[in-house]
Amino acid sequence: MIPNSHSSTSTPNRVMFRKSKPVLPPYLKGLLQPWKDMDWLLFTVPICLTILGGLMIGSVEANAKLTDWWRHWITGSIGIGLAMLIARWRYDQLLQWKWWVYGITNGMLLLVMFFGTEGLGAQRWINVFGFYLQPSEFAKLGIIITIAALLHQRSASTIPMVIKVLTVAGIPWVLVFVEPNLGTSLVFGAITLGMLYWGNANPGWLLLLVSPVISAILFNMLLPVWGIGIAAIALWIALVGVIAWKTLPWKTYGTFAPVVLNLVAGGLGRFLWEFVLKDYQKDRLMMFRNPEQDPLGGGYHLIQSRIAIGAGEFWGRGLYKGTQTQLNFIPEQHTDFIFTAIGEELGFIGAAAVLLAFLLICYRLLVIAQNAKDDFGSLIAIGVFSMIIFQVTINIGMTINLSPVTGIPLPWLSYGNAALLMNFLALGLVESVANFRQRLKF
């Protein structure tokens, strides 16, 4: 059965989600023919977010000239244009280019290691004809395309395939991690896991994959709590064992190895925390749990960010009127902490609207993933979905003291040319998937 949503006569029994089509005058209809089946809702929401981003950056900078807010709109316009171009171009051509994409991604990351400009204590930027580019941003899209192409050939339902994907994702991950750019390396992880899951990997394996990290955290949190803590850890290790028993092909070793690995990881995590990490490093990681412990340093800004958002109340204090924002109490507010300004000046209404906008974007991405004509397109949409949802969660979580400060920007809202451009390129690619979802047209 062929899903055929544009033709009303066919029965759309495989199509779960349908969208209403805008009614346009005929001459426009012709003009827009190449983009006819694009997801216009998905395209419009990010544009609105970009416009809002420019306004908020302008508000943040009313009193602190850090950069010109309108650059956000300029870069956004270029991004929109590129996205439109990509949307009418057949994305599946990328299948043949996957190793090129992968090679360029890694090449740029290597280049930045040797010729990069240092900033914020890491080698992140590369100067191309006077423009500062951040290859780690474009690398996000690079690994989405590469992994999607790999899983298109063979799904992740076998363990060797999962290992292959992990290896391929591992190289750029390491390159970004040593920059050091912890935030982006976490995004890579989220993208890889999301795509593996969608690519039919056994969820148990994915759980086993992240289990050592969970063990390390649990050991640190629970071991000092004797009794119940030990019991909880035992329960967790037992769960790991059961999952391994159920999902891995080699019963004895397959169960034994993850259990041992988790115990080692837990012990190692505990050791690192107690003896290797310096106090200030621990403080940075745990600051969000208790910003009050360093009221004059990083904690101050976290407290201020929380108060600022809270002070917005329901209707907000009005654009350019947030005292916390206007007094520049929060650092990096035009980039990583832009949501704080939205929360304070536009209130719960504005903040909730932004959350809804992201929810809508996520929903449409999933719809496209579901309706894509092939695995490649479907996986691209899921990769972009994983990236967006993870960045939104960690970034907004940071401003309201729910997640640690890792330097992950908020898509389309945070100031940053590379990130904004990359988000639009990703959007264009997904729109191409949507546009060519059922048949060849030209």
Place this chain on the structure above:
Amino acid sequence: MTLLRSLSTPTLPLQTARSVGRQNQAIVLMVLLSGIIIGGLGGRLVHLQLVDGDRNRQLAETNRIRLIPKPPERGKIFDRKGRILAGSRLSHSVYLQPLTQKKADWHKTRQRLADILNIPVQAIERRLAEEGYRSPYMVRIARGVSPQKVTALEEYRAELEGVEVDAEAMRDYPHGDLGAHVIGYTGEMNDQELQRRQGKDYRLGDVIGQMGIEAAFEQQLRGEWGGQQVEVDGAGTVLNVLGEKETRAGKDVTVTLDLELQKAAEAALGIQKGAIVALDPNTGAILAMVSRPGFDPNLFTTHMSDEKWKQLQSQDQPFLNRVLQSYPPASTFKIVTTTAGLESGKFSPQTVLNTYPSLHVSGVDFGEWNHAGFGPQGFVGAMTWSSDTFFYQIGLGMGEKPLIEWTRRYGFGQKTGIELSAEESPGLVPDALWKQKQVKQAWFVGDTVNMTIGQGYLEASPLQVAGMFAIAANGGYRVKPHLLKENATAQAWRQPLNLRSDTIRLLREGLRGVISTGTGQALNIPTLPPVAGKSGTAEDMGQGSHTWFGAFAPYDKPEIVVVAMGEFSGGSGGSVTAPMVRQVMEAYFKPKQTKAKAQQHR
């Protein structure tokens, strides 16, 4: 349209080959997951903005969060025997809340504050501007405020909204101007200095070491800022401590200086512009270091009035540590000329040369200092009488190459490695290349002749000269002058110059001769063990000569090197600076001799 579409539609039906995303209702799970995550964030927003909104609005609106930074207590500085050189005493500081100046009666507050503290209104405004009017930090506008002023502030409390008085440890130098240059002083850093140290736990108004040991050991001495974040009511009363970070006191520093010897050296130099330095020739440990004109470092811990500042500035560069500045080393440099002459192999230890009233070299007369000559002399006699014409001939005989090379080997023309390197001048060892570049002239024989007696372009600091005497004293090793008592690397640093034993012997005998029969007889006294030394007088047109005297003792087993230098003092090294060296030596050996005598009597 329909036609077009059907035409463009390929006849081959495209099979949907999608196989991914099918397990366990993946799509449903993903949609749910997004909903839960974003819903969770929304829930937190509800809590912050709607439930706690009023309280957060209040906190933000009245800006009731105050940051009260607490400066760390600075580490103390002790002399080698644990006697205090720099410590702290408790004092009062006045802080101002920057947002206060938005209030209507700010000009009244400002005027009252300026009157009580006796500082200009502009000074207050300047501090506020530096910190930024919107800063959440309390700004310190005065330090070291007297108890009377604190009482006055209490009295006018009603008019002084936003002003707070806090106890704070202040730097205290119990010995006043003693060792002011080497100990240094502390002062508030300004905007530019802050920019230079951005991101290193420094803040505006922070007190930092500005000179000497205080600056060199800033890292150890300063400690770590702490502070409180508090919530206050409209009147500024603390309602609630939101967070607190303990201050971490700075580490104490013990230096090699000896307080008693330092006092003696201060007294010896008196009001003479110049410098005295004493060090242990075996280790390089500095025992005393004096520079004149001086200043009282305590002046910097409080607000300095303009008159005081002008008065200080009217003297000739009182903040310059002259021990580390360079001057022509004059005849003390004959130590290097002797070494170079013997080590170059051009002159044997038995060399005897006639000396003259003057020597005619390529058209110029180079005179003997006594305008008569001393008859035929060997190296020892020439050193004893400080015969210029003898050393001219040594220089002419060996040429400038070995002389310049040995000057460098003695450590001239480069920093000594003392911890105060920021204030240290490397001096100058001229050579043909340098002269061509700076003077635009070739190197003449006359330059070599001038250099043999430490004149011409050659420049050296008293500390470098002390290093030179240390080499003669310890049998041919360069040592690293240092101030930190626990400086293990400096103590272990000993660079052998590989001098022949004859060279060392002749040097030492010559320097001993200076004291026993020559220009340094001021030190030939029974209260001192046998001393060896050398005078120097650098002729300087117009302003009077620089005078030098360097010596070490005891002659057999040297423990101390003392070098004194009088800047434009006039007179000669033997008459002006030799008595200063004697005074320092006496102070050094007196307690030892009394101890030795006491042991004999027992």
